[in-house]
Amino acid sequence: MQPLFIDNLIYFIDLLGTVVFAFSGVLVAGRLKMDIIGVLVLAAVTSIGGGTIRDLLIGATPVFWIKDSHYLLTIALTAVAGMGIARVQHRFPWYLLPLLDAVGLALFVVIGAQKALSYGTSGIIAVIMGCITGVAGGVVRDILAGEIPMVLRKEVYVTACLLSGSIYVILLDVGLGHVASMFVSMLSLLCVRVPAIFLHLSLPTFHLGKDD
Template identity: 55%
Template structure:
Protein backbone atom coordinates (compact mmCIF):
# COMPACT_ATOMS: atom_id res chain seq x y z
CA UNK A 1 0.00 0.00 0.00
CA UNK A 2 2.81 2.41 0.94
CA UNK A 3 4.74 1.56 -2.22
CA UNK A 4 1.70 2.39 -4.36
CA UNK A 5 1.21 5.67 -2.50
CA UNK A 6 4.86 6.63 -3.03
CA UNK A 7 4.70 5.66 -6.70
CA UNK A 8 1.58 7.67 -7.48
CA UNK A 9 2.87 10.58 -5.39
CA UNK A 10 6.04 10.47 -7.47
CA UNK A 11 4.00 10.63 -10.67
CA UNK A 12 1.96 13.50 -9.21
CA UNK A 13 5.18 15.31 -8.35
CA UNK A 14 6.37 14.85 -11.93
CA UNK A 15 3.11 16.34 -13.22
CA UNK A 16 3.35 19.31 -10.86
CA UNK A 17 6.98 20.07 -11.68
CA UNK A 18 6.40 19.50 -15.39
CA UNK A 19 3.65 22.13 -15.32
CA UNK A 20 5.98 24.57 -13.58
CA UNK A 21 8.53 23.93 -16.34
CA UNK A 22 5.89 24.61 -18.99
CA UNK A 23 4.93 27.89 -17.33
CA UNK A 24 8.54 29.08 -17.26
CA UNK A 25 8.98 28.06 -20.90
CA UNK A 26 5.78 29.91 -21.80
CA UNK A 27 7.00 33.11 -20.17
CA UNK A 28 10.19 32.86 -22.23
CA UNK A 29 8.20 32.10 -25.43
CA UNK A 30 9.99 28.82 -26.17
CA UNK A 31 8.99 26.53 -29.01
CA UNK A 32 7.22 23.19 -28.25
CA UNK A 33 10.51 21.29 -28.11
CA UNK A 34 11.88 23.76 -25.58
CA UNK A 35 8.70 23.44 -23.54
CA UNK A 36 9.00 19.64 -23.38
CA UNK A 37 12.70 19.84 -22.50
CA UNK A 38 12.10 22.30 -19.68
CA UNK A 39 9.15 20.27 -18.39
CA UNK A 40 11.25 17.08 -18.47
CA UNK A 41 14.34 18.36 -16.69
CA UNK A 42 12.18 19.97 -14.02
CA UNK A 43 10.21 16.78 -13.44
CA UNK A 44 12.96 14.14 -13.50
CA UNK A 45 16.21 16.06 -13.11
CA UNK A 46 16.44 15.78 -9.34
CA UNK A 47 15.40 12.14 -9.23
CA UNK A 48 17.91 11.27 -11.96
CA UNK A 49 20.78 12.81 -10.01
CA UNK A 50 19.59 11.05 -6.84
CA UNK A 51 19.46 7.63 -8.46
CA UNK A 52 22.88 8.04 -10.07
CA UNK A 53 24.44 9.08 -6.76
CA UNK A 54 22.97 6.25 -4.67
CA UNK A 55 23.52 3.64 -7.41
CA UNK A 56 19.86 3.02 -8.20
CA UNK A 57 20.52 2.22 -11.84
CA UNK A 58 19.02 2.18 -14.35
CA UNK A 59 17.43 5.41 -13.13
CA UNK A 60 13.73 5.31 -12.38
CA UNK A 61 12.39 6.74 -15.67
CA UNK A 62 14.42 4.25 -17.73
CA UNK A 63 13.12 1.39 -15.61
CA UNK A 64 9.55 2.72 -15.84
CA UNK A 65 8.87 4.75 -18.99
CA UNK A 66 5.44 5.75 -17.64
CA UNK A 67 7.18 8.83 -16.26
CA UNK A 68 8.17 9.96 -19.76
CA UNK A 69 4.66 9.49 -21.13
CA UNK A 70 3.18 11.37 -18.18
CA UNK A 71 5.60 14.27 -18.62
CA UNK A 72 4.98 14.51 -22.37
CA UNK A 73 1.19 14.39 -21.92
CA UNK A 74 1.38 16.98 -19.14
CA UNK A 75 3.46 19.30 -21.32
CA UNK A 76 1.07 19.04 -24.26
CA UNK A 77 -2.08 19.48 -22.15
CA UNK A 78 -0.50 22.39 -20.25
CA UNK A 79 0.46 24.17 -23.48
CA UNK A 80 -3.09 23.84 -24.81
CA UNK A 81 -4.67 24.87 -21.52
CA UNK A 82 -2.34 27.82 -21.02
CA UNK A 83 -3.14 29.15 -24.49
CA UNK A 84 -6.87 29.00 -23.78
CA UNK A 85 -6.50 30.54 -20.33
CA UNK A 86 -4.87 33.72 -21.75
CA UNK A 87 -3.99 34.87 -18.27
CA UNK A 88 -2.42 32.75 -15.54
CA UNK A 89 -2.42 33.95 -11.92
CA UNK A 90 1.01 34.98 -10.68
CA UNK A 91 0.80 32.69 -7.65
CA UNK A 92 0.34 29.52 -9.75
CA UNK A 93 4.03 28.78 -10.44
CA UNK A 94 5.21 29.26 -6.81
CA UNK A 95 2.28 27.18 -5.56
CA UNK A 96 3.02 24.32 -7.95
CA UNK A 97 6.69 24.53 -7.06
CA UNK A 98 5.84 24.26 -3.36
CA UNK A 99 3.74 21.12 -3.85
CA UNK A 100 6.39 19.55 -6.07
CA UNK A 101 9.08 20.37 -3.54
CA UNK A 102 7.15 18.72 -0.71
CA UNK A 103 6.37 15.59 -2.72
CA UNK A 104 9.85 15.08 -4.13
CA UNK A 105 11.66 15.81 -0.87
CA UNK A 106 9.98 13.00 1.05
CA UNK A 107 10.16 10.59 -1.88
CA UNK A 108 13.89 11.24 -2.27
CA UNK A 109 14.52 10.71 1.43
CA UNK A 110 12.36 7.56 1.45
CA UNK A 111 14.26 6.05 -1.47
CA UNK A 112 17.62 6.74 0.14
CA UNK A 113 16.50 5.04 3.36
CA UNK A 114 15.19 2.08 1.35
CA UNK A 115 18.79 1.61 0.18
CA UNK A 116 19.82 1.52 3.87
CA UNK A 117 21.78 4.75 3.64
CA UNK A 118 22.41 6.93 6.74
CA UNK A 119 19.76 9.47 7.73
CA UNK A 120 21.99 12.43 6.87
CA UNK A 121 22.44 11.06 3.34
CA UNK A 122 18.66 10.56 3.08
CA UNK A 123 18.14 14.23 3.96
CA UNK A 124 20.66 15.29 1.28
CA UNK A 125 19.00 13.03 -1.29
CA UNK A 126 15.60 14.44 -0.36
CA UNK A 127 16.87 17.96 -0.95
CA UNK A 128 18.54 16.90 -4.20
CA UNK A 129 15.34 15.32 -5.46
CA UNK A 130 13.32 18.34 -4.43
CA UNK A 131 15.46 21.20 -5.73
CA UNK A 132 17.82 19.94 -8.46
CA UNK A 133 15.17 19.76 -11.20
CA UNK A 134 14.12 23.34 -10.53
CA UNK A 135 17.76 24.43 -10.53
CA UNK A 136 18.35 22.89 -13.95
CA UNK A 137 15.13 24.49 -15.23
CA UNK A 138 16.14 27.93 -14.00
CA UNK A 139 19.67 27.64 -15.38
CA UNK A 140 18.37 26.64 -18.81
CA UNK A 141 15.95 29.57 -18.60
CA UNK A 142 18.82 31.95 -17.83
CA UNK A 143 17.60 32.69 -14.30
CA UNK A 144 19.27 32.48 -10.91
CA UNK A 145 17.84 29.33 -9.26
CA UNK A 146 15.52 29.96 -6.31
CA UNK A 147 17.64 27.70 -4.14
CA UNK A 148 20.62 30.05 -4.56
CA UNK A 149 18.67 33.15 -3.59
CA UNK A 150 17.37 34.34 -0.22
CA UNK A 151 14.10 32.44 -0.76
CA UNK A 152 13.22 29.84 1.90
CA UNK A 153 13.23 26.98 -0.58
CA UNK A 154 16.01 24.51 0.13
CA UNK A 155 15.45 25.22 3.83
CA UNK A 156 11.90 23.91 3.53
CA UNK A 157 13.22 20.82 1.78
CA UNK A 158 15.80 20.25 4.52
CA UNK A 159 13.03 20.50 7.12
CA UNK A 160 11.02 17.89 5.24
CA UNK A 161 13.98 15.51 5.08
CA UNK A 162 14.67 15.95 8.78
CA UNK A 163 11.02 15.42 9.69
CA UNK A 164 10.84 12.23 7.64
CA UNK A 165 14.10 10.66 8.81
CA UNK A 166 13.46 11.77 12.39
CA UNK A 167 9.97 10.30 12.38
CA UNK A 168 11.25 6.99 11.02
CA UNK A 169 14.01 6.93 13.65
CA UNK A 170 11.39 7.43 16.36
CA UNK A 171 9.40 4.47 15.07
CA UNK A 172 6.58 6.44 13.46
CA UNK A 173 4.66 4.53 10.78
CA UNK A 174 6.14 5.26 7.34
CA UNK A 175 2.83 6.53 5.96
CA UNK A 176 2.47 8.98 8.84
CA UNK A 177 6.11 10.00 8.48
CA UNK A 178 5.54 10.83 4.81
CA UNK A 179 2.49 12.91 5.69
CA UNK A 180 4.27 14.77 8.49
CA UNK A 181 7.26 15.58 6.30
CA UNK A 182 5.16 16.71 3.34
CA UNK A 183 3.00 18.95 5.51
CA UNK A 184 6.07 20.42 7.19
CA UNK A 185 7.81 21.19 3.90
CA UNK A 186 4.70 22.62 2.28
CA UNK A 187 3.74 24.69 5.32
CA UNK A 188 7.15 26.35 5.60
CA UNK A 189 7.37 27.07 1.89
CA UNK A 190 3.84 28.50 1.68
CA UNK A 191 4.39 30.55 4.83
CA UNK A 192 7.54 32.00 3.28
CA UNK A 193 5.59 32.92 0.15
CA UNK A 194 2.68 34.45 2.04
CA UNK A 195 4.65 36.50 4.54
CA UNK A 196 7.74 37.08 2.37
CA UNK A 197 10.05 35.27 4.76
CA UNK A 198 13.64 34.95 3.63
CA UNK A 199 17.12 34.06 4.80
CA UNK A 200 19.81 36.66 5.48
CA UNK A 201 21.76 37.65 2.37
CA UNK A 202 25.54 37.26 2.26
CA UNK A 203 26.89 40.62 1.12
CA UNK A 204 30.55 41.69 1.07
CA UNK A 205 29.67 45.31 0.38
CA UNK A 206 30.06 47.72 3.26
Protein backbone atom coordinates (compact mmCIF):
# COMPACT_ATOMS: atom_id res chain seq x y z
CA MET A 1 0.00 0.00 0.00
CA GLN A 2 1.29 3.44 -0.93
CA PRO A 3 1.06 6.25 1.61
CA LEU A 4 -2.06 8.39 1.26
CA PHE A 5 0.13 11.38 0.39
CA ILE A 6 1.55 9.57 -2.64
CA ASP A 7 -1.91 8.52 -3.81
CA ASN A 8 -3.19 12.09 -3.50
CA LEU A 9 -0.13 13.47 -5.30
CA ILE A 10 -0.60 11.04 -8.19
CA TYR A 11 -4.27 11.96 -8.41
CA PHE A 12 -3.45 15.67 -8.44
CA ILE A 13 -0.83 15.21 -11.17
CA ASP A 14 -3.30 13.18 -13.22
CA LEU A 15 -5.97 15.89 -12.96
CA LEU A 16 -3.43 18.60 -13.75
CA GLY A 17 -2.37 16.70 -16.85
CA THR A 18 -6.04 16.38 -17.79
CA VAL A 19 -6.44 20.16 -17.59
CA VAL A 20 -3.30 20.83 -19.64
CA PHE A 21 -4.14 18.39 -22.41
CA ALA A 22 -7.81 19.39 -22.47
CA PHE A 23 -6.79 23.02 -22.98
CA SER A 24 -4.50 22.00 -25.83
CA GLY A 25 -7.50 20.31 -27.42
CA VAL A 26 -9.49 23.52 -27.01
CA LEU A 27 -6.76 25.48 -28.80
CA VAL A 28 -6.80 23.10 -31.76
CA ALA A 29 -10.61 23.18 -31.92
CA GLY A 30 -10.59 26.98 -31.81
CA ARG A 31 -8.06 27.17 -34.61
CA LEU A 32 -10.38 25.02 -36.73
CA LYS A 33 -13.48 27.03 -35.71
CA MET A 34 -15.35 24.03 -34.27
CA ASP A 35 -18.63 24.28 -32.40
CA ILE A 36 -18.93 23.51 -28.70
CA ILE A 37 -19.36 19.78 -29.33
CA GLY A 38 -16.18 19.74 -31.38
CA VAL A 39 -14.37 21.60 -28.61
CA LEU A 40 -15.53 19.09 -25.99
CA VAL A 41 -14.62 16.11 -28.17
CA LEU A 42 -11.09 17.34 -28.88
CA ALA A 43 -10.59 18.31 -25.24
CA ALA A 44 -11.75 14.88 -24.11
CA VAL A 45 -9.84 12.69 -26.55
CA THR A 46 -6.64 14.64 -25.94
CA SER A 47 -6.83 14.39 -22.17
CA ILE A 48 -8.23 10.89 -21.55
CA GLY A 49 -7.56 9.07 -24.82
CA GLY A 50 -4.10 7.84 -23.88
CA GLY A 51 -5.10 6.80 -20.39
CA THR A 52 -8.12 4.93 -21.76
CA ILE A 53 -5.96 2.87 -24.13
CA ARG A 54 -3.48 2.21 -21.30
CA ASP A 55 -6.16 0.99 -18.92
CA LEU A 56 -7.65 -1.33 -21.54
CA LEU A 57 -4.23 -2.81 -22.31
CA ILE A 58 -3.28 -3.49 -18.67
CA GLY A 59 -6.77 -4.67 -17.69
CA ALA A 60 -7.62 -1.71 -15.44
CA THR A 61 -11.33 -1.80 -16.16
CA PRO A 62 -13.65 0.00 -15.91
CA VAL A 63 -11.25 2.67 -17.16
CA PHE A 64 -10.34 5.50 -14.82
CA TRP A 65 -12.77 8.17 -16.03
CA ILE A 66 -15.72 5.80 -15.79
CA LYS A 67 -14.90 5.07 -12.15
CA ASP A 68 -14.24 8.72 -11.34
CA SER A 69 -16.46 11.32 -13.01
CA HIS A 70 -14.21 14.14 -11.76
CA TYR A 71 -12.16 13.67 -14.92
CA LEU A 72 -15.12 14.42 -17.19
CA LEU A 73 -16.11 17.37 -15.03
CA THR A 74 -12.54 18.68 -15.22
CA ILE A 75 -12.58 18.38 -19.00
CA ALA A 76 -15.91 20.19 -19.30
CA LEU A 77 -14.81 23.03 -17.02
CA THR A 78 -11.49 23.35 -18.85
CA ALA A 79 -13.28 23.47 -22.21
CA VAL A 80 -15.63 26.22 -21.02
CA ALA A 81 -12.80 28.20 -19.42
CA GLY A 82 -10.64 27.70 -22.50
CA MET A 83 -13.32 29.04 -24.82
CA GLY A 84 -13.72 32.04 -22.53
CA ILE A 85 -9.99 32.73 -22.56
CA ALA A 86 -9.88 32.35 -26.34
CA ARG A 87 -12.63 34.95 -26.76
CA VAL A 88 -10.59 37.46 -24.80
CA GLN A 89 -7.17 36.48 -26.17
CA HIS A 90 -7.84 35.89 -29.85
CA ARG A 91 -4.27 35.05 -30.82
CA PHE A 92 -1.77 32.87 -28.99
CA PRO A 93 1.99 32.55 -29.55
CA TRP A 94 3.06 29.70 -31.82
CA TYR A 95 4.85 27.90 -29.02
CA LEU A 96 1.88 27.71 -26.62
CA LEU A 97 0.42 24.47 -27.98
CA PRO A 98 3.79 22.63 -28.13
CA LEU A 99 4.61 23.82 -24.61
CA LEU A 100 1.26 22.68 -23.24
CA ASP A 101 1.79 19.39 -25.00
CA ALA A 102 5.24 19.07 -23.39
CA VAL A 103 3.84 19.72 -19.91
CA GLY A 104 1.06 17.21 -20.52
CA LEU A 105 3.59 14.64 -21.67
CA ALA A 106 5.74 15.18 -18.59
CA LEU A 107 2.74 14.63 -16.32
CA PHE A 108 1.13 11.74 -18.15
CA VAL A 109 4.21 9.65 -18.95
CA VAL A 110 5.04 9.24 -15.28
CA ILE A 111 1.38 8.63 -14.38
CA GLY A 112 1.07 5.98 -17.07
CA ALA A 113 4.26 4.22 -16.02
CA GLN A 114 3.28 4.35 -12.35
CA LYS A 115 -0.14 2.84 -12.99
CA ALA A 116 1.28 0.09 -15.17
CA LEU A 117 3.76 -0.85 -12.44
CA SER A 118 0.95 -0.89 -9.88
CA TYR A 119 -0.76 -3.53 -12.06
CA GLY A 120 2.32 -5.73 -12.00
CA THR A 121 3.83 -5.05 -15.42
CA SER A 122 7.56 -5.22 -16.09
CA GLY A 123 9.63 -2.05 -16.27
CA ILE A 124 9.78 -2.13 -20.09
CA ILE A 125 6.00 -2.44 -20.38
CA ALA A 126 5.60 0.36 -17.83
CA VAL A 127 7.74 2.65 -20.00
CA ILE A 128 5.64 1.76 -23.07
CA MET A 129 2.42 2.38 -21.15
CA GLY A 130 3.79 5.74 -20.03
CA CYS A 131 4.45 6.67 -23.67
CA ILE A 132 0.97 5.55 -24.72
CA THR A 133 -0.59 7.57 -21.91
CA GLY A 134 1.34 10.64 -23.01
CA VAL A 135 1.07 10.53 -26.79
CA ALA A 136 -2.05 8.57 -27.78
CA GLY A 137 -4.55 11.31 -26.90
CA GLY A 138 -2.61 13.84 -28.94
CA VAL A 139 -2.47 11.42 -31.87
CA VAL A 140 -6.27 11.07 -31.87
CA ARG A 141 -6.64 14.86 -31.53
CA ASP A 142 -4.39 15.54 -34.49
CA ILE A 143 -6.07 12.90 -36.65
CA LEU A 144 -9.51 14.36 -35.92
CA ALA A 145 -8.11 17.81 -36.72
CA GLY A 146 -6.74 16.58 -40.05
CA GLU A 147 -3.10 17.09 -39.06
CA ILE A 148 -0.04 14.84 -39.03
CA PRO A 149 0.34 13.69 -35.40
CA MET A 150 3.40 15.03 -33.61
CA VAL A 151 4.52 11.48 -32.94
CA LEU A 152 5.00 10.96 -36.70
CA ARG A 153 6.92 14.18 -37.31
CA LYS A 154 10.67 14.69 -37.10
CA GLU A 155 10.42 16.33 -33.69
CA VAL A 156 12.10 15.01 -30.53
CA TYR A 157 8.86 13.70 -29.07
CA VAL A 158 8.56 9.98 -28.37
CA THR A 159 12.28 9.95 -27.60
CA ALA A 160 11.66 12.34 -24.70
CA CYS A 161 8.82 10.13 -23.45
CA LEU A 162 10.95 6.99 -23.57
CA LEU A 163 13.74 8.75 -21.71
CA SER A 164 11.40 10.09 -19.05
CA GLY A 165 9.63 6.78 -18.49
CA SER A 166 12.91 4.88 -18.36
CA ILE A 167 14.36 7.29 -15.80
CA TYR A 168 11.27 6.87 -13.61
CA VAL A 169 11.45 3.08 -13.67
CA ILE A 170 15.22 3.00 -13.09
CA LEU A 171 15.07 5.43 -10.18
CA LEU A 172 12.39 3.35 -8.50
CA ASP A 173 14.48 0.22 -9.03
CA VAL A 174 17.52 1.77 -7.35
CA GLY A 175 15.43 2.74 -4.35
CA LEU A 176 14.67 6.42 -4.86
CA GLY A 177 11.32 7.49 -3.41
CA HIS A 178 8.16 7.81 -5.47
CA VAL A 179 7.97 11.60 -5.22
CA ALA A 180 11.60 12.22 -6.17
CA SER A 181 11.41 9.68 -9.01
CA MET A 182 8.30 11.33 -10.43
CA PHE A 183 9.69 14.84 -10.39
CA VAL A 184 13.09 13.87 -11.80
CA SER A 185 11.29 11.98 -14.57
CA MET A 186 9.04 14.92 -15.40
CA LEU A 187 11.93 17.37 -15.31
CA SER A 188 14.00 15.18 -17.63
CA LEU A 189 11.26 15.20 -20.25
CA LEU A 190 10.88 18.97 -20.09
CA CYS A 191 14.66 19.44 -20.30
CA VAL A 192 14.66 17.50 -23.56
CA ARG A 193 11.37 18.58 -25.13
CA VAL A 194 11.33 22.32 -24.38
CA PRO A 195 14.73 23.12 -25.93
CA ALA A 196 13.74 20.96 -28.92
CA ILE A 197 10.67 23.16 -29.41
CA PHE A 198 12.49 26.48 -29.40
CA LEU A 199 15.64 25.29 -31.18
CA HIS A 200 13.63 23.28 -33.73
CA LEU A 201 15.65 20.15 -33.00
CA SER A 202 14.65 16.96 -34.78
CA LEU A 203 15.75 13.38 -35.23
CA PRO A 204 17.44 12.18 -38.43
CA THR A 205 14.93 11.09 -41.05
CA PHE A 206 14.77 7.75 -42.86
CA HIS A 207 15.10 8.12 -46.61
CA LEU A 208 15.38 5.33 -49.17
CA GLY A 209 16.86 7.40 -51.95
CA LYS A 210 16.28 10.26 -54.34
CA ASP A 211 12.75 11.19 -55.24
CA ASP A 212 11.71 10.57 -58.83
